[in-house]
Amino acid sequence: MMCVSALIISFLLLCEFSMGMGSLVVDDAQSSDTSDLMARSVWAEQLSLSLLPPYSSPDHQVDPNMCIQLLHEFANNSGALSNCLAGMAWPVRVCQHCYKEYAQLKATMNKIVTPMQNSSTLSCGTTLLRSDRVQVIVALSNFYDDVWIDSKCASCLNMNHTSVLDSTASFMKTFDELMQCFNITKGSTVPDQHGNFSHVCQMCNVTYKNLSDQYTNLEHGNYLCIDLEDAMNSTRILWSRVFNCTLPCTDTIPVIAVSVFILFLPAIFYFSTYLHSDQRKRKLILPKRLKSNANLAHIQDKSN
Template identity: 60%
Template sequence: MMHVPGLLVKCMLLTAVCMGTEWLLDDTQDSELSSRALWAEQLSLSLLPAYSLASDPTPDFFLCAPLLYEFANNSASLSNCLVSMARPVRLCQRCYMEYTQLKATMSKIGNPLQNSTVSCSTILLQSDRVQVIVSLSGFFDDLWTDSKCENCLQKNSTGILNSTSEFMDSFDSLIQCFNNTMREPPVPSQQGNYSRVCQSCNGTYKYLNNLYNNLEHTNALCIDIEDAMNGTRKLWSKTFNCTLPCTDTVPVIAVSAFILFLPVVFYLSSFLHSEQKKRKLILPKRFKSGANVANIQDKRN
């Protein structure tokens, strides 16, 4: 018969006692007894990994429990921020601190404990098949990457870039211009308030559009800026029925006309050049008569 260590036997007996205690509990019994039974069960289960087949040592569960609660609080804060900032989209600007705290907690879980060479990653991240913490952390990472938030934040997500702040300030100014103009009474000679919006806010809209184009060229766009600009363009073109005048219209028309006129110039120059050659080939009449007399005299001789 295989020899079982005495501590393992005690753990198994303690687990059995805890399970039996939970079976006997009902809704009318004191909650303190239930919490004690849960504590005893966790204590017994925390001792079992020491006898597993894994070669790496595992720390005590109670040393890793604070990190587990810290991750739970950080994930709850980040989830609350993401949902609150989903409309209008301000994920990157308002939730980067919560995301940074969550990543810091994950680093603590992976790093060795104080005065120890083992970490809590084995017991918290790899102790079950579902791997709840790993899956939840991966979900937040994918959402953060898809939102391209790093493009609008400083290195290591320590703050918001100046270009992002400048764009959002211009966006707020444009929305304020829309609201202020719409509150003004309509002008009888114009079609409602919308034409007034096009005139009053045209300069602010052009400035915001130029900022967006510059950020797009420098790859400094995140979901906050993209959503703000898309909504602004819909308001400008569909709701207010405004159009942004193109400053390159005259040069484009001039170049197009020049290109279209090139074939005409080519064929006209070819025609004139061919006519000039024909004129050179025709001999004068006096020259023809003199040439004929000379030929007749030669024949007579």
């Protein structure tokens, strides 16, 4: 019975479509016919959503208006997120500026798969997510999830993903201070061949060290996302390759002391071995006969 009803409705849709095409050919100059054709197309889409026998029952019906509204909402959120990701691709700032668009997209997906509360209406998940072979909405959602996970954006956001962590904001503030010190925007700083003796290396050394220390602490705490990694990589390239600067090592004196100790360790070993050897304890022992003759001669000298 359901198949017969579907065939009848399909025939009616075909007739309506043919009538619309006929009126469009007769009066092609009128824009109202085009509007009527679009209205019929929307009506046909709504009707097709309500005629899914495997997913509906007399007590539970899929509301086509709600599903189409959620579909348009997902399309708008997807477009906003794509625009944000592309706009923040270089320099990479996707985690700091696109978390709101990503949260809105995930909220729309949650509404698609979740039934409405206090209602007998089914969710639109089966209709919108698994009604076609390609599963466009699922593929798009998985793509955005993969980009977000690969970027490790959750490491730079709070638990609810509603704001940036204070550590991330502090790092980016120090990064902006260092870029201002480099004077990249004005382009007045020209790299020279003096290395650490240049004006840039001398003036920006403290800020660069502070930024490097913050990055190390964030790395140990697993608070790094693609934004911070890209910022630090670009900073290191500017510091070492463009301005020919190096960060002085604070452990130079201990390293030299240990090296000298290791260098003289063999000499100390051989010297201590010599001091504790039997050669130093040797004494000259005269033979007994020679000693008695010597005593006899001594006695004779005294008697004389």
